Amino acid sequence: MGRLEQEIRFTPAEQDLFELQRKTVEEWDIPQDILDQAHNLVEKRRAEVGKGYFALARKSQQPTGSLHFVAWEERVSNGEIFGNVGTITVSEDQEEIQCGLCGGWFKVLNGAHLQTHGLEDGDAYKSLLGLNRNQALCSPKFSALQREIAIENENERNIRETRVPFVQGFDPRRTDTRRRQFGEDRRRLFEEKRTRGELPSGRTSDRPEIRRLSEGGQFSLYGNNYYFGRTANGNVKITISGDEVTAEGYVNGELVIKTYQRKDL
Structure with missing residues (x-):
């Protein structure tokens, strides 16, 4: 794994474009406090990503890029993941969740990120880490925002009128989540059957x-x-x-x- 602080080198064309963008920004005469605030946000995000990569290096010396599902199962069984099986780690500010495979922090674990690990979709990720099928792979604040949008757009009324399956976003018809005990009992039953070879x-x-x-x-x-x-x-x-x-x-x-x-x- 390369050093995160290594020097970034640009091609001549990229350097010319960078200089043009820098001059354009200077001509905008943006107040210095706004520039400092933007710089601090970038540095904060870079530090968070760096923590995830360094923690990954301490966790396992093996590369954790694109692996086969069976190889990921082996790692999960050996405890080579971030967090715990069956749970999602949420940041203190409720803004992001942690990927159990690489340790990075994201608002949403979308398909593009999961495919970099060799997984087909979110269902494969949930099956691998023992999560419920209806578990949202996004932060609580992002989920709350999607709920507000769904209510504002009157998705519930549209569902009743059109009678089509709900395919995206928060479902206003769901009043409660499935009991955690239900998922634990089901996983334990399947595990016992696998152990017996059934x-x-x-x-x-x-x-x-x-x-x-x-x-x-x-x-x-x-x-x-x-x-x-x-x-x-x-x-x-x-x-x-x-x-x-x-x-x-x-x-x-x-x-x-x-x-x-x-x-x-």
Whole structure:
């Protein structure tokens, strides 16, 4: 991992553009206190990002960029994450949440960030860290802002009148969150079944070579759960060679091949 304070070098074209922008800003005659305030905000944000990277370096000496879902599962089981499984770490000012994989602080853990870690979407992140499916991957203040916008735009009335599924933002119809005990009991039940090597009902009669995907894009093989892709269609074809499992399936009409390493057969 490189040093964060290393010198930034510009190309001649970038340097010319930088000088032009600097002269333009000087011509605007912006008060010095506003410039100082902007500078302090940039430095504060740079320090926060730096803390996340340095904490990551202390946490694990291995790179934590794009990894396979099974590799992330291994790290989670070894405790190589930020925070705790089943919870989201929120900043003191309620403005940001911490990514459990890299330690960075964000208002929203969007798809672009999750894909840099090798995850397909937010559902994969929630499944990996044991979060509820309806858990919002955003800060409390950002969630409150989305709620205010939804109420201001009368989304609740639009839902009742059009009778279409609610697809984005805060759902005014939801009066309470699912009990935490419900999620804990469900995860414990699934974990006990995995330990006993039991397959979910409806898959026990499947041939080992063909496994049906669940709604969340998961499939089980000999008691072990794997994640293929939430948007995958139909079945996945399994090929086992030694301790390596190769899964083939279709995602958005294209053939996708993923390889998993298994410890125990």
